[in-house]
Amino acid sequence: MTKLYQGATGDWEAVIGLEIHAQVISESKLFSGASTAFGADPNTQVSFVCAAMPGMLPVINEECVRQAVRTGLAMGCKINLRSIFDRKNYFYADLPQGYQISQFKDPIVGEGHVRIDLEDGSTKDIGVERLHLEQDAGKSMHDQHPTMTYVDLNRSGVALMEIVSKPDMRTPEEAGAYFRKIRSLVRYAGTCDGNMDQGSMRADVNVSVRRPGEPLGTRTETKNVNSIRYVMMVVESEIRRQIDVLEDGGKIDQETRLFDVATGTTRTMRSKEEAHDYRYFPDPDLLPLEFSQEFVDELAKDMPELADAKKDRFVAALHISPYNAGVLVAEKESADYFEALLAATVTKSGKPLSELGTLVANWVIGDLFGALKKLGVGITKSPVSIDHASELLCLQIDGTISGRIAKEVFENMLESGKSPEAIVEEKGLKQVSDTGEIEAMIDEILAANADKVAEYRGGKDKLYGFFVGQVMKQTGGKANPQVVNQLLRPKLDG
Amino acid sequence: MSVDKETVAKIANLARIEVSEEELESTVGELNNILDWVEQLSEVNTDGVAAMTSVVAADLPWREDKVTDGGYREKVLKNAPQAEHGFFAVPKVIE
Incomplete structure (x- = not known):
């Protein structure tokens, strides 16, 4: 047309x-x-x-x-x-x-x-x-x-x-x-x-x-x-x-x-x-x-991989959406940063490429590009090094911090230039995955909110979110959401 | 093939060569003589013959990509009618 x-x-x-x-x-x-x-x-x-x-x-x-x-x-x-x-x-x-x-x-x-x-x-x-x-x-x-x-x-x-x-x-x-x-x-x-x-x-x-x-x-x-x-x-x-x-x-x-x-x-x-x-x-x-x-x-033999081929490879081998792959390859520097970060994250986490592609791509396109845009700088002037970025992603991958906390740490990295591990340590942001600790907390919360527990059991299951929120509040957002779910659901239903 | 007075005046202008009105007449004759002479070549049938680019069998020499020249501004500007601040200075070419 x-x-x-x-x-x-x-x-x-x-x-x-x-x-x-x-x-x-x-x-x-x-x-x-x-x-x-x-x-x-x-x-x-x-x-x-x-x-x-x-x-x-x-x-x-x-x-x-x-x-x-x-x-x-x-x-x-x-x-x-x-x-x-x-x-x-x-x-x-x-x-x-x-x-x-x-x-x-x-x-x-x-x-x-x-x-x-x-x-x-x-x-x-x-x-x-x-x-x-x-x-x-x-x-x-x-x-x-x-x-x-x-x-x-x-x-x-x-x-x-x-x-x-x-x-x-x-x-x-x-x-x-x-x-x-x-x-x-x-x-x-x-x-x-x-x-x-x-x-x-x-x-x-x-x-x-x-x-x-x-x-x-x-x-x-x-x-x-x-x-x-x-x-x-x-x-x-x-x-x-x-x-x-x-x-x-x-x-x-x-x-x-x-x-x-x-x-x-x-x-x-x-x-x-x-x-x-x-x-x-x-x-x-x-x-x-x-x-x-x-x-x-x-x-011809020594030609580097061009944008179209790179995009196809990102989609096929890394399972990145065609749209995101297009965004990544649009500028050579972005594609280079992404690939270096992916490689570093694979090395650090020990997980396979295909599993990490989407996570790393989403982080680069969402968090990093957003931050760079706000700062008005290109990716070659990124204030966050490949090393620090992969460290941050690995902390998320191994469950040390949640996705929400990761965003907070990233903000801090942009301001301070410190390594994510140092920031997590300094601010005590480690995710709480200790089941005993969380279980005790849940018991406390259920006891303190007996009326809400009764309502929930009476069929008002929207209140489930309220209880999760209470746990998160008590831990400053650091409780591992998966662990919370695993423990909270049976206690409420039981 | 031949040229007329108008064509010669145009070519002279394109080449920035000043040819006076009197010279123009004789230049037309001279150029047409040359063209007639070259025209004789067309008597030879050259169908399927590649254009000859050199009388000796030679290839275009290639040079390595290295900086080997430049860096002598004084010499480059030496013959310029006018130079200022390291630039060639010429009458303004736009209004």
């Missing part, structure tokens, strides 16, 4: 495609030995190759090739054993060569597809058209001087993967889910850090609208959108704008637009005349990029 947008004159369908630029994780640049580290002083990570000094020649970085292939494999794409580098010609102050080395006709990675998860629980396959390797440009700063633009070439020549989708998306939600999916894939594959704040990932968003069943409409391209939420906002506002223009009898210009974060809308970019005449031609400085199928197979 395709989602349709209602206009004044009838229904419209949106067609969306994304070009995602993902910065490759590598030590040095695509064609030079200068560093790629983020945040260095301007122009300190620039070689004569990056600055395009005459006579300098590009030499390809083998790791960038491997990273592109890994990403292609992660997306289930065809890997092209032979690809060609081309020059994309245009002039801009942050592009010293006067051209970008890119891949035009023969990219390193061909077609494939990724599966996106939608909110209603359904999935959809989105086609990937291609992935190619190219150079990033330098960075222009327009706001540092009244009449000058400052240019920093540190980023010039850093390897980018441009991942081009097929126009398979129809809604802002699908576009957001696709962007999120690609980010997850590259982060799991270890090929891009997915850090949008630092510009490691950004998307060009192509949107057009048409009447259902009709040929494609004219599209616009909104450049450099650097968050999932913004991508969704761009799509939403472009769909609305284009429908309005068309329904008023206007036409859509094929143009480049910019996203204005302040208004949540797009506006036309000052049109650079003939800017799109890139005059691609094969770069004469670079021979075709060729490698063997064995090279690809070797990389």
